């Protein structure tokens with residue numbers, strides 16, 4: 200762990216009903232009075248307003264898993280950034296692999312979302328990561344640096360203060376398979392070097408890079424001990440308050 204302030208996100212994905220989302224939010228409010236770093240949770244859209252209300256007095260920030268880049272208007276089924284801000288959302292995810300691979304989001308759309316999110320004053324987490332096939336054919340670094348470069352096109356060095364990168368190898372998400380700390384560190388280091396190339400060393404040294412993919416209390420310590428791993432983006436374990444709290448404690 201570096202001197203960068205750790206940042207752990209809980210991606211609740213399409214999970215929980217209203218009562219369980221409320222219960223989880225309350226449990227987090229109780230546990231996180233002074234966390235070791237930044238903490239944010241990303242509930243489903245329908246639970247955002249209630250979760251944000253419950254976490255209003257808490258240091259835990261509330262984020263959206265997605266959004267549409269347009270302003271309020273005729274976009275059936277979509278949710279815009281001003282609507283999210285209005286219910287207490289300050290953070291957004293962009294380019295999660297489930298959106299890239301299940302919903303077909305392109306690098307261009309991810310870039311539009313990064314720029315729109317930053318323009319709207321959100322803290323943006325850009326998710327990148329390779330599939331198993333890409334890893335096995337030696338393309339891990341090329342995929343990560345490609346998604347990074349496309350995703351961050353047009354972002355200024357100053358705006359990078361509100362950007363986090365989440366490295367999430369697709370084959371490790373929700374599978375119970377985790378990258379070894381060494382493999383994860385190698386990928387994070389390449390991503391940091393790519394950020395230095397795209398911006399400068401100061402930006403690269405400051406940006407937080409989260410690891411995501413089956414991070415849990417049992418493996419968080421060794422992953423977070425790596426010099427370029429600054430936190431985690433947690434899926435399954437974020438639904439269990441004790442596990443999520445244990446991961447956040449492992450950053451301290």
Ligand code: PGA
Nearest residue numbers: 372373412413433434435
């Ligand atoms: P997981 O999900 O922790 O369940 O693997 C991580 C993510 O998709 O953000």
